[in-house]
Amino acid sequence: MTAVLAIVCQDGVVLGSDSQITDKGRGMTYPAEKLHPLGGQAAWGGSGARSVLFDVRRSFNENSAAILEAPDIGRAMQELLLPIFRHHYETFIPDVPGEEDGGTPAAYVMAAGWRDGEPWIIEITPSGMIGNYADIGFHAVGSGAAMARQAGSLLSHFSLTRRSLRFGCAAVLRVLQALDETSPSVGKPFSLCRIDKDGAHHLTDKEIEQVNKDVRRWVEAEQTAIASIFD
Incomplete structure (x- = not known):
């Protein structure tokens, strides 16, 4: 299961993801990085066919400046992704002898950044549709997206x-x-990227541990508040 999510804050955007890859066809799981730079001013993550996402990563690395400088970032992403999607759809063999669940060539791609004092969160679906979610302030992709949205x-x-x-x-x-805690197929280590007017910063393991200390203090403060009200 994959969970890649983005949250809009007052002064920027935060992206996060798990690192668990599930290969149903082979009955195995393994860790992999799901958050990637998009130039120095944005970041992206994806869910779905790894072969598709590999091609997406290569294309985004080669064309990051063109994407981020485009008048319409969503359209710029779409123009790059549609040929990749179509190629994999056309060459995919659905019925492989001995493999009842060989997966699909579908992939979801979500990118986020901060431009001209405003956040942007854009998703490109497997059908090539563009979704803009900055005004909502929260979005997630992946098989764990529904649970992420609920959380x-x-x-x-x-x-x-x-x-x-x-x-x-x-x-x-x-x-x-x-x-x-709730899904065995969402796993550590987690990745975080914070983006503001100065650009995108992918947090180190040490920095993520400091964020984890903030989370623990937050939880402890909630427990103290509950105790003061109800106990």
Whole structure:
């Protein structure tokens, strides 16, 4: 199961993902990085066929400047992704002897960034449709997306779009930790990327551990507040 999510904050955008890859056809799981740079000003993640996402990563690396400088970022992403999608759809063999579940060539791609003082979150679906989610303030892709959206809605009373990037990182990590507890196919290590006017920064393991300390303090503060009200 894959979960890649993005949250809009007051001063930027935070992306997060798990690192668990499930290969149903071979009955195995393994870790892999799901968050990738998109130039120095944005980041992207994907869910679905690894062969498709490999081609997407190569194309995005080669064309990041053209995407980020385009008047319409969604259209620029779409123009690059449609030929990749079509190629894999046309060459995919659905009925392989001995493999009842060989997967599909479908892939979801989500990118996010900050431009001209405004956030953007864009998804390209396997059918090539463009979705814009910055105004909603939260989006997720992957087989764990529904659970991520539910967890995100449970945090909506914290008014994330009016909070700092530091709080946004804690919120994203807390959602991923909740998914890790409820789904055996969402797994560590987690990846985080914070994006603001100065560009995209992919957090190191040490920085993520500091975010985890913020999450623990947050949980402890909630427990103290509950105790003061109800005990």
